[in-house]
Amino acid sequence: MDALAPSPSLTVPALRALTVRMATPRGFCAGVDRAIQIVERAIERFGAPVYVRHEIVHNKHVVDRLKGLGAVFVKDLDECPDDRPVVFSAHGVPKSVPATARARQLLFLDATCPLVSKVHVEAERHHAQGKHILLIGHAGHPEVVGTLGQLPEGAISLIETVEDAATVQRPGTMPLAYATQTTLSLDDTAEILAVLKARFPELPDPHKEDICYATTNRQEAVKQLADGSDLVLVVGSRNSSNSVRLVEVALRAGARDARLIDDATQIDWSWFDGVQVVGLTAGASAPEPLVQSVVSAIQARFAVTLANDPGEPETVTFKLPRALTA
Template structure:
């Protein structure tokens, strides 16, 4: 006799929307792809174009060479600057070496650069809310002379900051921060410096905000929350934090389906799934397929809002 078929346990998957690629990431990846197409391999990329292992390995296989500094690039090959932005010294060096360079800085990061310059030109002392060492922070601080920008990472930093003139201060923020954490720091700064100049429009980008809002809509109903993204992705790390804070039973950051541990799901009935702004949809599908090998999976997409943003490519790659 054949052994009886044991039915697979049902598992509800709540799929957060929006998730995955934002317009800035999509644009940056296209810039590298089109540069390889137009100029041939190798095309050099200063820093990871976006913080995602799968994306970087895929572009590497196409002919991209990732380096940390410009002096690792030959002068006769194109170089792309990552979506996170670069200090002003980097394009200046590229021009001095007569290099062909393509700037894939996200336009919303460039907006922060413009704001910082505007405050500096107006004579204000600038504080930047962000994470030390993150390439976006390095790039933003590098728009201005050394000492012009003070980095603030915590409420404690905000309380300890001593400006030259308390009535002439401005703040900007990294674009990929936690909305809640940042608002606490801004409140601390505003309490101390009521006249502090703020961005015309919030610096935390639409994609970061939307993905955090989407996670909040599924977190409380999720026994386990899975966030697709790499460990060096700021916006992906924030999604894990937001998920935990919003009531997820567990929250895990994984690069792809290989990072799944079936022990996480021993008693789980509902799993939330999302992806950071630099993680492609193929990784999300890979996780769902892997879960479907063990469970009777039912997928429901929960949409927090629609996204219609897109950014133009550099003219030299469109012609």
């Protein structure tokens, strides 16, 4: 019997080269980090369950992890028992919510982002000065619902589009002011403001910019990323306004394609056909491990060169409520 001939060596096809550019900054902002810490520390201090009114931040993975720790997410306070703590989400709540919590003597912790709270304070100041407020934002978004709920009905007109800005009417002879949702597209907001100011030249600027530093920084970073990237991937959930805006900004800034994904499992690899440079970023409520899992998934299929886009790292932090630090 002849000896077995040696098997020919198998040739493994070389992986196609691909550059992955990483945006700076990306992912968690200070307000999101603070909100998540509030839930985590409340569970540590008071034990499970801790109730959370609405999603603490708009990210499925974050919410699921907190559920595993003992957080219970509810739509309204009437789903919360009297003897357990409740946390208000980072997006802010109407004034009626803490008022109801106090009436029930609930222990509540307010995780509203301080930059959203600033918009609430500005709205109250304008109202106290007798001004009607034009709020630029998206109907139904929790942040907009919270801002509208700071003042009596009719005190604020919601402006969602350029068309709204062209048709909104001043109530009588009331002076006007405006405020914006913190997670809007800078460019879209500028277009709306241009229409409003053309119609109402006396319209003043806000005391400070309402669109938050994190939204601004991530949009500027994705504009740089889009310049020279064939495909931009944005890690974030579909109900995250700032993540959705990053996709829109990338496309407007010149990316051939841009996609929003919750995680690596949502990648359609046909998107990579003909692609040489991929830009990768994450919305302000998306944790960095999700970004790294996307990088790992890409590295398993391509010969990847990683490049970090230049950008200023963020150093902003917000204090936790005294009830969790005392």
